[in-house]
Amino acid sequence: MKHITRTPAIVAALLAGAFSLTAMTASAQDKVIIHAQGETTISGVPAKVLTSDWAAFDNLHALGVPVAGVPASNAPGYLKDFVAADAIQIGSLFEPDFEGIAASEADLYIVGARSRDAYGTAKDILPTVDMSIDNSAIIAGVQGNITKYGEIFGLEDKAAELNATLDAKIAEVKAAAEGKGTALVLVTNAGNVGVYGPDSRVAWIHNELAIPSVMENVDDGDHGGDTVSFEFILERNPDWLFVVDRDAGVGSEGAAASLLDNELVNQTSAAKQGHIVYLDPQAAYITMHGYSGIMLLLDQVLAGLKA
Structure with a gap:
């Protein structure tokens, strides 16, 4: 077997190439989501999701995305049976429990119409998106959110179907x-x-x-x-x-x-x-x-x- 001698310079170059490839792979998995209050970078597909907005829960349920944390009250009757028994309760629609949200170690937090004021605080705790929409164009807004969730969770085909x-x-x-x-x-x-x-x-x-x-x-x-x-x-x-x-x-x-x-x-x-x-x-x-x-x-x- 022929012995190949690797000089320190060659080793350094190989390591740099490996790190560069890893960085490119990680970057490819990052998604920049444009929403009602700016842009949020999400790495990979979020596995643990919280929301203080029942409309967001509704949309995620329609796509088949499990939700780990929900508001502690006002669950609509037509959605109650779909809330996980062990779901974390993260405060009210208007006053989220930021301590509970921080302790959850979730991958994504979603706010909406009533909870949108929480964005300023939440965005410094974990990746947060505001999915509020304009009432004058509700159908287009709902479809836009469905499309965006499809992008976030890799469910583009299901979103298009809905x-x-x-x-x-x-x-x-x-x-x-x-x-x-x-x-x-x-x-x-x-x-x-x-x-x-x-x-x-x-x-x-x-x-x-x-x-x-x-x-x-x-x-x-x-x-x-x-x-x-x-x-x-x-x-x-x-x-x-x-x-x-x-x-x-x-x-x-x-x-x-x-x-x-x-x-x-x-x-x-x-x-x-x-x-x-x-x-x-x-x-x-x-x-x-x-x-x-x-x-x-x-x-x-x-x-x-x-x-």
């Missing part, structure tokens, strides 16, 4: 709504009634389904919408009423049906024709940016339109 299914559902419901008349999207809150419009939690009813509102210039409020009276509802006389019961959405006793069962509302075209659709309150109010929640609401609107 987005295609959502596109098809939107097209189906939009076709069913065509020519069916006007609507008001009402939100009931502590005995008051408001209108949700083109910048609200369910803005897709008007913006994506093209169901026209009988109220122009809606001043969308975070909780109670643009407050109106029963006389106003009768005066505008919509063909459809889509109702979000905020009280039920946040865990209180729902009161929307009894509140709207009155002499004035019952005179509207919507009431006379049985065109009042009560939307899932948690999907509409808590997880308004979640994939499964949007699909659930679209099916409810479709069922109402076809009834």
Whole structure:
């Protein structure tokens, strides 16, 4: 066997090449994720994920991604069975438990609409992304987030499949709504009634389904919408009423049906024709940016339109 003598210079060059290859491999596994509050570099595929946003949990569940840490309250009924029994509880929607988040040694933390203020602190603890979206373009925002999660977790094909299914559902419901008349999207809150419009939690009813509102210039409020009276509802006389019961959405006793069962509302075209659709309150109010929640609401609107 021929003996090859390696000088110190050759050894150093070989080691430098090996280190360079390792660095290139590691760099290739890094992903720079652009989100609502900047950019976050994620190394590899996150194995342990935390979120303080139920919409994020919804989207990850739709993709089949397990979630190790969740908010301690307000879990929507349609998602409760999918929360792992040993999931870490990391504070409320608005006030995350940063000590618990730091101790978790997770690979990724996700904030959203209600928890987005936590980003400034969380980003210095572990890789954090803000998946908040614009209510005026909810469907596009949800699909954008699904695509982004697909990139993060190497599930691009599954993400594309989900987005295609959502596109098809939107097209189906939009076709069913065509020519069916006007609507008001009402939100009931502590005995008051408001209108949700083109910048609200369910803005897709008007913006994506093209169901026209009988109220122009809606001043969308975070909780109670643009407050109106029963006389106003009768005066505008919509063909459809889509109702979000905020009280039920946040865990209180729902009161929307009894509140709207009155002499004035019952005179509207919507009431006379049985065109009042009560939307899932948690999907509409808590997880308004979640994939499964949007699909659930679209099916409810479709069922109402076809009834």
